[in-house]
Amino acid sequence: MLGLAEPLRDMEGLDDFHEAAWVHKRGGMYYLTYADNRQNANQLRYAMSRSPLGPWQSKGVILNPTSCSMSHGSIVEFKGQWYLLYHNSDLSGGRPELRSICIDPLYYNPDGTIRRVVQH
Numbered sequence: 257m258l259g260l261a262e263p264l265r266d267m268e269g270l271d272d273f274h275e276a277a278w279v280h281k282r283g284g285m286y287y288l289t290y291a292d293n294r295q296n297a298n299q300l301r302y303a304m305s306r307s308p309l310g311p312w313q314s315k316g317v318i319l320n321p322t323s324c325s326m327s328h329g330s331i332v333e334f335k336g337q338w339y340l341l342y343h344n345s346d347l348s349g350g351r352p353e354l355r356s357i358c359i360d361p362l363y364y365n366p367d368g369t370i371r372r373v374v375q376h
Contacts, residue, residue: 300318
């Protein structure tokens with residue numbers, strides 16, 4: 257890559273954005289998931305847009321804090337089921353630098369919003 261196709265843009269409409277952005281598309285909507293700024297208890301939040309460049313509309317939390325002090329996630333579809341991939345530190349006895357991969361089913365409401373994911 258030698259340059260950008262267009263100038264950088266601000267990400268508008270996000271609530272408490274910190275890091276770990278992930279974008280996926282379902283139907284005609286784009287979904288942006290990201291970690292918020294809660295100290296030692298990040299949550300995963302999400303926003304929706306009709307364009308991958310926004311503007312975004314914040315929709316809330318999809319994953320409560322895990323046993324790790326921070327949350328990073330991604331969403332994928334496999335054989336018709338959507339999943340949230342994230343990490344915790346359950347297997348390491350709570351050591352946040354030793355993370356365990358978690359995969360839980362993710363469900364959408366009829367209006368396209370995402371239901372909060374239940375950690376197993």
